Amino acid sequence: VLQRFTDDDELDVTTVAISEPLYQEYLRALLQGNSTDCARLVTQLLDHGVAIRALYVELIHRSMYEVGSLWQANRISVAREHLATAITEEMLELIYPRLFAEGTVGARVIVATLPGEYHQIGAKVIADIFEVNGWDSHFLGGHDSEAALLKRIDELRPDLLAQSISVSFNLPQLHRVLGAVREAYPMLPILIGGQGLKDCGHEVSQSYLKIDYVSSITALEAWLES
Amino acid sequence: LSHERGDISDVVLRYVVEDAPVYLVVLDPEGRVRQANRYVCELLGFDPVERSALLEDLLIDCCELPDLSALAEAGDGPKLLNIATSGLPKSLSFKFRRTDNDETLMIGHQSLDEIETLQHALLTANRKANNFARDLQKLNAHLHKINEQKNQFLGMAAHDLRNPIGALTIYADYLRRSGEERLSNRELHYLTRMSATSKQLLSLLDDLLDFAAIESGRFKLRPKRTNIVMLVRETIALSQLSATAKRIDVQYRSKTSPIYVMVDPSKIEQLLGNLLSNAIKYSASGATVEVFVAEHGINPQATGQAGRYVSFAVRDEGVGIPLAEQWGIFRPFTTTSTQATAGETSTGLGLAIVQLIVDAHRGHAWVASREGEGCTFFVCIPIEFLEDTDRQLRSSESAYRSSSAELINPMVVATYKTIAPQQAKRLSDEFLEQARSLLARLHHEQAGDVGGQTEVQDVDSARSRESLVRETLAQIQGLCMGVGAERLLMKCQQSLRAVQAGKALELDRIADVLEQTQQTLSTIDWTSEVANEGITAMKQRPRVEASASRHDLINPIDPSACRVLVADDSHDNQLLLTTMLQKAGYETLVATDGKQALEVVRECWPDVVWMDVNMPRMSGLDAAEQIRAMENGEDLVIIAMSASSTETTIARAKEAGCDELVVKPVQSDTLVDATSRHLRALMNRRAGLSL
Numbered sequence: 001v002l003q004r005f006t007d008d009d010e011l012d013v014t015t016v017a018i019s020e021p022l023y024q025e026y027l028r029a030l031l032q033g034n035s036t037d038c039a040r041l042v043t044q045l046l047d048h049g050v051a052i053r054a055l056y057v058e059l060i061h062r063s064m065y066e067v068g069s070l071w072q073a074n075r076i077s078v079a080r081e082h083l084a085t086a087i088t089e090e091m092l093e094l095i096y097p098r099l100f101a102e103g104t105v106g107a108r109v110i111v112a113t114l115p116g117e118y119h120q121i122g123a124k125v126i127a128d129i130f131e132v133n134g135w136d137s138h139f140l141g142g143h144d145s146e147a148a149l150l151k152r153i154d155e156l157r158p159d160l161l162a163q164s165i166s167v168s169f170n171l172p173q174l175h176r177v178l179g180a181v182r183e184a185y186p187m188l189p190i191l192i193g194g195q196g197l198k199d200c201g202h203e204v205s206q207s208y209l210k211i212d213y214v215s216s217i218t219a220l221e222a223w224l225e226s
Numbered sequence: 227l228s229h230e231r232g233d234i235s236d237v238v239l240r241y242v243v244e245d246a247p248v249y250l251v252v253l254d255p256e257g258r259v260r261q262a263n264r265y266v267c268e269l270l271g272f273d274p275v276e277r278s279a280l281l282e283d284l285l286i287d288c289c290e291l292p293d294l295s296a297l298a299e300a301g302d303g304p305k306l307l308n309i310a311t312s313g314l315p316k317s318l319s320f321k322f323r324r325t326d327n328d329e330t331l332m333i334g335h336q337s338l339d340e341i342e343t344l345q346h347a348l349l350t351a352n353r354k355a356n357n358f359a360r361d362l363q364k365l366n367a368h369l370h371k372i373n374e375q376k377n378q379f380l381g382m383a384a385h386d387l388r389n390p391i392g393a394l395t396i397y398a399d400y401l402r403r404s405g406e407e408r409l410s411n412r413e414l415h416y417l418t419r420m421s422a423t424s425k426q427l428l429s430l431l432d433d434l435l436d437f438a439a440i441e442s443g444r445f446k447l448r449p450k451r452t453n454i455v456m457l458v459r460e461t462i463a464l465s466q467l468s469a470t471a472k473r474i475d476v477q478y479r480s481k482t483s484p485i486y487v488m489v490d491p492s493k494i495e496q497l498l499g500n501l502l503s504n505a506i507k508y509s510a511s512g513a514t515v516e517v518f519v520a521e522h523g524i525n526p527q528a529t530g531q532a533g534r535y536v537s538f539a540v541r542d543e544g545v546g547i548p549l550a551e552q553w554g555i556f557r558p559f560t561t562t563s564t565q566a567t568a569g570e571t572s573t574g575l576g577l578a579i580v581q582l583i584v585d586a587h588r589g590h591a592w593v594a595s596r597e598g599e600g601c602t603f604f605v606c607i608p609i610e611f612l613e614d615t616d617r618q619l620r621s622s623e624s625a626y627r628s629s630s631a632e633l634i635n636p637m638v639v640a641t642y643k644t645i646a647p648q649q650a651k652r653l654s655d656e657f658l659e660q661a662r663s664l665l666a667r668l669h670h671e672q673a674g675d676v677g678g679q680t681e682v683q684d685v686d687s688a689r690s691r692e693s694l695v696r697e698t699l700a701q702i703q704g705l706c707m708g709v710g711a712e713r714l715l716m717k718c719q720q721s722l723r724a725v726q727a728g729k730a731l732e733l734d735r736i737a738d739v740l741e742q743t744q745q746t747l748s749t750i751d752w753t754s755e756v757a758n759e760g761i762t763a764m765k766q767r768p769r770v771e772a773s774a775s776r777h778d779l780i781n782p783i784d785p786s787a788c789r790v791l792v793a794d795d796s797h798d799n800q801l802l803l804t805t806m807l808q809k810a811g812y813e814t815l816v817a818t819d820g821k822q823a824l825e826v827v828r829e830c831w832p833d834v835v836w837m838d839v840n841m842p843r844m845s846g847l848d849a850a851e852q853i854r855a856m857e858n859g860e861d862l863v864i865i866a867m868s869a870s871s872t873e874t875t876i877a878r879a880k881e882a883g884c885d886e887l888v889v890k891p892v893q894s895d896t897l898v899d900a901t902s903r904h905l906r907a908l909m910n911r912r913a914g915l916s917l
Contacts, residue, residue: 003438079345082345082349085349086352089352089353089356090356092356093356093359093363096360096363097363097366097367100367100370118350118353119867120350120353120357123321126362138364139360141353141357142353142354142357195857
């Protein structure tokens with residue numbers, strides 16, 4: 001159930017910006033459902049100028065990965081996992097206003113979750129990575145049909161659509177969305193990614209024109225670079 | 227189960243009693259709790275058996291207490307009941323069973339499905355809220371960027387428009403002058419309009435530029451220790467030009483002794499310039515605009531420390547601003563219904579710029595006006611605002627702001643009437659006296675209220691009390707409105723409501739305000755004092771001072787009454803010099819060579835001649851010599867212009883009768899300075915001759 005980042009983003013402990021005790025303190029607060037403490041720690045880190053990417057990879061990603069493992073090992077309940085997810089989303093909203101300091105590359109992207117999928121943290125992080133890299137990034141989550149996505153594309157006229165899928169169970173849904181977008185906007189470049197594509201990302205991307213698969217934050221950054 | 231598998235039955239029973247989140251209670255026929263499991267004790271926070279609680283103690287709503295026997299016999303349908311807990315109430319589904327010994331078993335549980343649904347709904351709502359917040363943040367960042375772009379655009383547009391419009395002004399002026407003989411009156415009128423409109427456009431653009439610069443944060447104060455009196459008087463001198471054009475008299479009415487303040491002089495000059503140009507814009511021809519400056523100490527709070535402040539006021543005799551339009555007058559793009567007297571236009575930015583500059587100096591700006599009675603703009607800034615620490619600054623600033631309304635409004639009234647200081651004093655004294663007697667009355671009334679409870683119940687007394695309050699309210703209202711003391715008015719109204727509600731009056735607060743008002747009144751004596759002094763000084767000041775002192779700046783020559791001839795064979799130079807001179811308000815004439823210059827001088831007798839040395843047909847120096855040889859030939863100024871400034875050139879120019887030699891190209895400042903300097907000397911000579 002956890003929206004997980006893929007394994008390419010495994011933490012390199014030699015270059016961490018966030019100390020272990022601080023991380024443990026954050027994780028403890030997260031598991032206890034103490035959003036006030038979490039917010040305090042994140043704000044402190046932001047005020048100390050910690051890179052947004054480090055915050056995402058070393059704090060958000062790592063803690064949610066650990067929450068997922070704890071749930072899989074039956075050591076925490078679904079409710080607690082939901083609580084941690086809700087708090088993490090709150091933290092993302094805390095970080096979000098600080099992203100806009102960057103300049104713009106003049107390109108616009110819509111980052112969308114699949115209609116009906118609940119998990120949006122991963123996609124939000126991806127949207128933020130775009131924003132940090134100077135893109136005009138718009139997140140679309142919590143919508144219930146591909147019509148909402150098409151309407152948003154019509155409004156914003158993005159240069160790119162980044163479509164996430166969090167569980168492979170929803171692959172038919174992904175195909176439906178991609179088909180609808182392709183039909184309406186044949187030339188719109190699309191990126192796909194997310195845990196749901198872990199085993200079949202390249203395969204899916206090859207079955208459409210102008211669709212690339214990115215497997216991780218690192219892969220996305222390489223794509224942006226190129 | 228209990229018969230065949232006794233061991234399991236024990237385990238299940240123990241689980242239900244000890245661990246399970248199931249509500250289990252055994253009630254006797256009277257509804258008293260005989261047994262309860264651990265979950266019930268935990269929910270309640272106590273053991274209901276120990277307290278011999280009744281069924282009604284366990285339930286919350288109980289509009290009708292369920293009939294136990296009826297419930298037990300009703301069958302299997304679960305009954306939803308709200309139970310009391312140590313925290314929030316819970317809704318559980320209950321079943322009731324009659325036992326063999328006439329007791330009732332009450333078993334309840336919370337619906338997991340319902341909790342699940344609730345959890346799901348909450349999570350979805352939370353996600354949506356997060357996404358909305360995110361959209362707002364995004365939009366906010368976007369708006370911020372657009373605002374910056376707007377300022378950039380304003381700045382850029384204004385800047386790029388300035389030059390072409392400047393060119394339009396110059397060419398329209400040139401066409402008008404050179405075509406005077408060939409063009410019809412209507413055509414000339416059009417050209418005049420063209421040039422006037424371009425000039426208006428230029429000043430609007432300047433406002434836009436200033437505003438864009440300030441808004442975009444490119445506005446930095448460069449504070450210097452400045453003699454504010456000198457600065458004010460210099461600014462007045464600068465505004466004389468436009469004032470004279472409308473025959474408006476701008477007068478400085480305060481002490482001339484210096485007051486030193488830490489301010490950014492260029493910004494304060496701009497601020498004063500805006501206030502003065504407004505005053506001139508809205509004054510009718512022949513009116514007087516007065517400017518006051520004073521240093522004073524206002525005690526911002528009754529117990530706070532005294533601060534040092536400098537205030538200036540610009541008062542006009544225009545039509546005034548209706549009270550309803552005075553609010554927000556310092557906000558950008560606000561214009562009032564008040565019309566400029568000579569059709570001048572407004573961007574609605576002048577006062578917004580004033581406000582921004584005042585804010586940067588941590589000061590305060592306000593207006594006092596009554597329709598038909600002109601208006602007075604006030605600016606008050608702390609003298610040493612930069613030397614305070616931040617903390618002190620903040621506290622004194624907020625204290626100052628909060629109290630300034632009460633403190634300053636009486637001052638406004640007093641200064642408003644500065645032209646008749648005695649009247650002002652009388653008005654404020656009257657105000658104080660009335661307010662005091664009112665306060666005493668209220669005090670008395672309150673004492674009566676506290677002292678005798680029976681009086682309050684007495685109908686007649688209550689009626690007279692009400693009428694007293696009404697009467698006093700009317701008085702206060704009239705008083706407060708008369709002096710513009712809105713906050714005091716508000717406080718009095720609050721107090722009235724309190725009286726009507728039968729609460730004790732906060733008379734101390736009103737007393738406080740009066741105390742503050744009195745303090746302020748003592749500081750406003752400067753207005754009458756300085757006004758008197760100013761008037762006396764004006765009367766005593768000699769008409770002409772020997773040296774070119776400040777006085778010259780304050781009473782400059784009237785350029786529009788002076789004619790200046792530019793003699794130059796280059797059309798470009800003619801255009802350039804005449805444009806600069808006209809900008810300074812002079813009437814100009816042109817000649818293209820020495821011979822023509824002689825003719826013009828003979829016919830028009832200008833006050834000043836700017837004479838190019840090298841011209842065809844007759845050189846400038848020859849022409850100068852012949853002019854000096856004419857009858858009254860000394861009664862004008864001749865300034866030679868030459869590309870070289872060797873000693874021989876200078877000596878030859880003097881020999882030919884020129885007053886000065888200026889090196890070409892002639893800069894605008896030099897042109898205007900030299901013209902006015904020599905003109906002044908000429909006027910003095912003429913005055914001497916006529917005497």
